[in-house]
Amino acid sequence: MKVFIVFAHPEPQSLNGSLLRTTVEELEAQGHEVKVSDLYAMQWKAQVDRADFPHFPAESRMRVAYASKDGYETKTLTDDVKAEQEKIVWADTIIFQFPIWWNTMPAILKGWFERVYALGFAYGIGEHSDKHWGDRYGEGIGLGKRSMLSLTIGGWPQHYSARGIGGPIDDVLYPITHGLLYYIGMEVLPPFIVWKSDWLDDKGFQTAADELRGRLRTLSTTKHIDFRKQNGGDYEIPTLTLKPGLEDPSTAGFSIHSRKAEVNGTASSHK
Amino acid sequence: MKVFIVFAHPEPQSLNGSLLRTTVEELEAQGHEVKVSDLYAMQWKAQVDRADFPHFPAESRMRVAYASKDGYETKTLTDDVKAEQEKIVWADTIIFQFPIWWNTMPAILKGWFERVYALGFAYGIGEHSDKHWGDRYGEGIGLGKRSMLSLTIGGWPQHYSARGIGGPIDDVLYPITHGLLYYIGMEVLPPFIVWKSDWLDDKGFQTAADELRGRLRTLSTTKHIDFRKQNGGDYEIPTLTLKPGLEDPSTAGFSIHSRKAEVNGTASSHK
Numbered sequence: 001m002k003v004f005i006v007f008a009h010p011e012p013q014s015l016n017g018s019l020l021r022t023t024v025e026e027l028e029a030q031g032h033e034v035k036v037s038d039l040y041a042m043q044w045k046a047q048v049d050r051a052d053f054p055h056f057p058a059e060s061r062m063r064v065a066y067a068s069k070d071g072y073e074t075k076t077l078t079d080d081v082k083a084e085q086e087k088i089v090w091a092d093t094i095i096f097q098f099p100i101w102w103n104t105m106p107a108i109l110k111g112w113f114e115r116v117y118a119l120g121f122a123y124g125i126g127e128h129s130d131k132h133w134g135d136r137y138g139e140g141i142g143l144g145k146r147s148m149l150s151l152t153i154g155g156w157p158q159h160y161s162a163r164g165i166g167g168p169i170d171d172v173l174y175p176i177t178h179g180l181l182y183y184i185g186m187e188v189l190p191p192f193i194v195w196k197s198d199w200l201d202d203k204g205f206q207t208a209a210d211e212l213r214g215r216l217r218t219l220s221t222t223k224h225i226d227f228r229k230q231n232g233g234d235y236e237i238p239t240l241t242l243k244p245g246l247e248d249p250s251t252a253g254f255s256i257h258s259r260k261a262e263v264n265g266t267a268s269s270h271k
Numbered sequence: 272m273k274v275f276i277v278f279a280h281p282e283p284q285s286l287n288g289s290l291l292r293t294t295v296e297e298l299e300a301q302g303h304e305v306k307v308s309d310l311y312a313m314q315w316k317a318q319v320d321r322a323d324f325p326h327f328p329a330e331s332r333m334r335v336a337y338a339s340k341d342g343y344e345t346k347t348l349t350d351d352v353k354a355e356q357e358k359i360v361w362a363d364t365i366i367f368q369f370p371i372w373w374n375t376m377p378a379i380l381k382g383w384f385e386r387v388y389a390l391g392f393a394y395g396i397g398e399h400s401d402k403h404w405g406d407r408y409g410e411g412i413g414l415g416k417r418s419m420l421s422l423t424i425g426g427w428p429q430h431y432s433a434r435g436i437g438g439p440i441d442d443v444l445y446p447i448t449h450g451l452l453y454y455i456g457m458e459v460l461p462p463f464i465v466w467k468s469d470w471l472d473d474k475g476f477q478t479a480a481d482e483l484r485g486r487l488r489t490l491s492t493t494k495h496i497d498f499r500k501q502n503g504g505d506y507e508i509p510t511l512t513l514k515p516g517l518e519d520p521s522t523a524g525f526s527i528h529s530r531k532a533e534v535n536g537t538a539s540s541h542k
Contacts, residue, residue: 165513
């Protein structure tokens with residue numbers, strides 16, 4: 001396999017740094033090709049701004065999405081962004097290793113998506129009609145690729161359980177798993193999560209590293225989250241609402257956009 | 272009132288820029304004091320890293336949360352971070368104006384929270400016992416303050432409705448409204464949202480600006496989202512799970528952490 005790892009933590013000696021090294025070692029031991037983008041070490045520019053579009057006229061009002069489309073089509077995006085896009089195209093598996101900070105990814109990784117997911121590359125592609133609303137949510141440049149989040153969370157599993165104050169972890173991650181990974185067509189594996197990360201001792205780390213190695217050995221066979229394809233017949237187009245008759249009509253929220261067995265499956269990972 | 276506005280968009284001529292100017296003009300016309308942090312104009316450093324903690328020994332493993340606690344307690348955080356903390360303390364109302372990009376805030380604003388919400392300032396404060404799990408979710412430095420998100424979204428309201436593919440907008444915003452604003456004790460008003468932002472014409476903008484002015488004139492009287500207090504008796508401590516008997520036991524997801532009438536109320540804003 002060709003595995004691309006995107007890593008976002010400022011401290012190489014951190015738990016996340018150790019999990020990254022565990023991942024690279026295990027994958028290379030299996031004979032896979034591995035590329036790593038260590039965003040902090042690369043001094044990745046975290047925010048999207050005018051400097052991302054050197055081709056864009058300085059005096060014009062900049063609409064970010066359209067500037068990115070122009071930059072992508074004219075091949076004038078910056079070299080750091082082009083390199084990341086090439087790694088996405090190269091990979092058949094993409095792993096994201098990062099800590100959950102304030103219920104989502106670190107800013108530097110959010111900025112990676114903002115800059116790399118250019119219009120015309122990651123979205124705004126494919127037919128737009130009353131049957132097909134663009135190649136996204138199950139279709140796109142990620143089709144045929146697999147992806148997995150490998151995370152650390154300071155909180156307890158209970159805090160992110162069905163009735164936990166943070167909300168169910170699958171819901172917390174939905175804007176990432178569904179809104180960014182499945183969005184470009186990738187299959188999304190259940191996340192690997194190390195909980196209570198600030199309290200992990202050496203024994204706890206060894207247990208977590210062993211579990212992670214197990215997940216890495218089954219990357220190609222683990223059942224992915226069964227999100228519903230946008231253009232697969234389950235949604236009204238263009239309102240993109242789930243059709244009547246699918247799921248309990250009284251149920252709202254993120255969980256109706258995947259088949260239930262899978263949602264429960266992912267919610268129980270590594271507790 | 273003392274109103275602090277945090278603004279995150281790279282283009283002053285953008286819709287977000289126009290909404291910011293509308294907000295400042297309306298608030299000043301009402302006689303309020305206004306401070307604005309225009310993150311892009313300030314060249315705000317978007318990512319938290321070692322440079323945020325000049326007091327921290329260069330050779331030591333940096334644990335971000337504890338480095339921020341040390342920096343806060345020794346008053347050695349950087350001046351830009353200290354200035355933002357002072358604005359939070361100064362304000363009685365905080366408004367965040369930004370575009371929803373990839374289902375959440377821009378990276379530069381995420382980095383604002385990562386850097387400004389230091390341990391000891393925004394969290395990790397108050398008693399930790401079997402009755403009180405820190406001053407957070409309804410208690411903290413934000414107590415007595417109000418907050419509101421003012422947003423633009425490229426998508427349609429239907430895409431973020433109860434059965435829309437993006438998930439209900441209240442759920443999409445929950446990690447921000449509940450996880451960041453209510454987290455420090457602020458009351459959170461229903462968000463103001465301009466939908467289909469890429470298709471807004473002049474007439475649409477005037478309508479949106481009028482609605483926004485209406486929201487700004489009722490900042491002190493609008494009913495806030497009725498999130499449940501962490502230490503108010505509704506949760507088991509320390510698992511922070513909603514107690515049996517509250518909400519339908521078959522209901523999971525973010526919505527159980529506020530009283531239902533309010534959730535429906537916010538979901539219908541500006542459609």
